[in-house]
Amino acid sequence: MKKIFSLFSLLVLLIIDFAAFAQTQRFPRPEFESGYTQPVTSMPEPRAGIFALVDVLLLIAALSLITWFIHKKRSRTGVVITSLFSIVYFGFLREGCVCSVGSVQNVVLALFNPGYHIPLSALAFFVIPLVYTLFFGRTFCAGVCPLGAVQDVFLLRPISLKKWLQKVLGLIPWIYLGLAILYAATGTDFIICRYDPFVGIFRFNATFFMFAIGAAFLLISVFIARPYCRFLCPYGVILNLVSRVSKNHLSITPASCIQCKLCENSCPLDAINKPVEVKQMEDKRSATRRFILLGMIIPALMIIGGWVVSNFHENLAMVNSKVRLANELLHFNSNTMKESLEIEGFRTSGKTKEELYLESAAILKQFYYGSWMLGAFIGLVFGLSLAGLTRYRYREDYEADKGECVSCARCLKYCPVESN
Amino acid sequence: MKKDRREFINTCFRFAAGASIVGVAGVLASKSAKGDFFWQLDPTKCTQCGRCATSCVVTPSAVKCIHVYDMCGYCDLCGGYFRPNVKNLSTGAENMLCPTGAIKRTYVEDPYFKYEIIDELCIGCGKCVKGCGAFGNGSLQLQISHDLCVNCNECAIARDCPSDAFKRVPLEEAYQFAGFKTNKKI
Known part of the structure; x- marks a missing residue:
């Protein structure tokens, strides 16, 4: 019974499929009598991989x-x-x-x-x-x-x-x-x-x-x-x-x-x-103090950097086309505004607004974490450059x-x- | 002694750097063995906005109109060739939809006409594609011509495309036509 049903459904699917295909061909391809040969649809090949080598x-x-x-x-x-x-x-x-x-x-x-x-x-x-x-x-x-x-x-x-x-x-x-x-x-x-x-x-x-x-x-x-x-x-x-x-x-x-x-x-x-001329070595106490100070400054800079940049994560995310589209759609008023190409493209794509908003919310979240990491990274670089400035290095030549x-x-x- | 210690630390870092380079390269290379990606314009998503003609880093654009002859109805009144409300169906420039005259119309037999795209003239604006899609079978389709495409890291048209129709595909999937499957051998 199950087999018959699946066969039947397959048949129905085939018919629907065929109907859909017939629908796209408004003007069926003619049967030529004059011996016309159809040119080949051109599909030029990409640059061969050998050139990359x-x-x-x-x-x-x-x-x-x-x-x-x-x-x-x-x-x-x-x-x-x-x-x-x-x-x-x-x-x-x-x-x-x-x-x-x-x-x-x-x-x-x-x-x-x-x-x-x-x-x-x-x-x-x-x-x-x-x-x-x-x-x-x-x-x-x-x-x-x-x-x-x-x-x-x-x-x-x-x-x-x-x-x-x-x-x-x-x-x-x-x-x-x-x-x-x-x-x-x-x-x-x-x-x-x-x-x-x-x-x-x-x-x-x-x-x-x-x-x-x-x-x-x-x-x-x-x-x-x-x-x-x-x-x-x-x-x-x-x-x-x-x-x-x-x-x-x-x-x-x-x-x-x-x-x-x-x-x-x-x-x-x-x-x-x-x-660098030979200099007296820094005494142990001042070296320890410097080390502890830097050990506190660097994490502080990282946290500050992360916090500052994460405040701008929405601005950073505006470069993303999906986020930009979602934002545009949110403020779009069909009565007073002319539809942009992006909104027209979105409308014809058949996606719902909710899907787009969910996607862009996910991207915003990525940007939130990403901007924390970016800020921490910048803080770390600033801190390490500071540390590099305090470093004394003996050099003869x-x-x-x-x-x-x-x-x-x-x-x-x-x-x-x-x-x- | 001091020199030795510095040298030792340097060596440690050198090996760490070397190991991480080799590690990253190994991980990524094992994935890339599948072959390169190519950009593909999905004609089912395309809205013929005209940005393909202007955004491509190659001038004129690497996106061209490609004629899928198997889908063509060989119409006398071709929606891709003639402007709307055209008075007489002749090859006069005033009747043409294509801004560069890149479509060649030749008589086949009554009442059928053949339409060919002259690649050198086509700028990929998509006007004919829109016309053919609206009034005909949709046999004119925009595609990336891969002999012209320089396969940029990040396709400049993909960035500007309002309908998100560009994606990276393996070579076998390049040239995907809407409503028609090709048995291409590339």
């Missing part, structure tokens, strides 16, 4: 080449040549995509969203520069990253910034990184790609606003070395951290430093640390600051010491 191989080749130029040849010319290659290939030919800076967001989205998996090329562009940095310092920044390279070739009259200004501006990339992670994790937007100042120039299709920003960055980088890299790039701060523990960072002198001070002002990024140095190799030719 070429991108990754070229990245590895460029990284290896520039590392060899910096570490073995100690040649600035080599760095410039690799930079030009990167600008032409990764910049203009590949139109700035795929890029390591943006790949941070793919990684975050893949970690938080189980339905998304990251393209292997994007993952390679995220990981390979990190691995090279772990071994050789930020050679990726030196001239493989097209964004860094294009600023570096514009640097003609470097001026040095005040130390405090560098420290303060150096906090911006952390905030930018935190925001980018928040928006990528909630699946809202990829802000790093959206506000990339140079990609519009590489593609020759920037909006006026983005072109103005890109041009301003290039103009600034004539005087101030790499403004985007130092004060905005979210991938740069990750590389900065990794580079601090790198195994073979570039050393200014090929043999041993004779403290001739010739390289002292050669760095356009002010990333050369000067020798002129050394590159392993974190800030982008291995552009400008300082190398200032060193008069011959390698042995």
